[in-house]
Amino acid sequence: MEQKKPLLEIQQLEISFGRGAGVTRVVTDVSFSLGEGEILCVVGESGSGKSVTALSILGLLGGTGRATGGKILYQGRDLLAMSPRELDGIRGPEIGMIFQDIMYSLNPVIPIGRQMTEGMERHLGISRREAEEKAIRLLERTGIRDAAGAMKKYPHMLSGGMRQRVMIAMTLACEPKLLIADEPTTALDVTIQMQIMELLRDLQKETGMAILLITHDLGVVAEIADRVVVMYAGQCVEEAPVHELLTHPAHAYTQALIHALPGLRDSRERRLYSIPGTVPEVYGDIPGCRFAERCPLAAGCTRRKQAEMIQIGEGHYSRCAEGEVKEA
């Protein structure tokens, strides 16, 4: 397969929170790239560093959070070196972002229709009327029935699920080249979730945008991803094309994640499995394999002390190859 030119390239990203003696590194070695038009999913349990990685791309970490190492190249330019003003120009028409928690993303005093059309007029150079028609069509595609009516409402008049769909429509309305979506459907019911995922996939085909989708749902990953990055305790631990990852997971952690998913595996084996233990709370300075203390395969493992990324196959990288052996 021809290698597409990377649109986004994250190189050895390190993210820290806190000041002085209280600095904690929460992301220490995250590298991956995303080609134009590609759908890349980032998976991993809660607390792996997925959201902070996504937030750092547009400088949205807030508080004492900051990138303390590495580069985030967008079309070859380092976003980490840009001023907030330069980043503002990129956010919207270049990179759109849908958050997990959208409560603070909508302006409470402007009707949602106007919030949508304002950005579209500015970024797409279309008239207000065109923008309105487009906004209504997009709202309808997210499953909002009375889209014209919803346009006139203020955010507080809508349910949480409706607001999330509005947010999604609003972000997509500016036709970003790259969409970053952090668990965009977690708060929505299953039917709407599927509808939104289909919408993302359809719009990806129509517009050719690239999507960086963060999810803990491997079912969604199987449906939508081209490639997958697995994160654990602030690091990328495995990366592979989606089919390869789901059928030949190399990392014991990836294998455990797949085991925990009912349905993808043989239906006779439909026991509900969950990975014992939890992601350690502070992990930035754990040497070697950070999964070792939870790993069922740690006993005979030779890579425990030194867990650098190694190449397993074409486009397939992992910090561990123990999982492969187990897959019999």
Ligand SMILES: Nc1ncnc2c1ncn2[C@@H]1O[C@H](COP(=O)(O)OP(=O)(O)O)[C@@H](O)[C@H]1O
């Ligand atoms: N504002 C913050 N201040 C301090 N630590 C934070 C902050 N936000 C996130 N973290 C820490 O960063 C780590 C990764 O969190 P996060 O990116 O939210 O994980 P995920 O999205 O994979 O569930 C966690 O250990 C979390 O405690």
Ligand SMILES: [Mg+2]
């Ligand atoms: Mg998160």
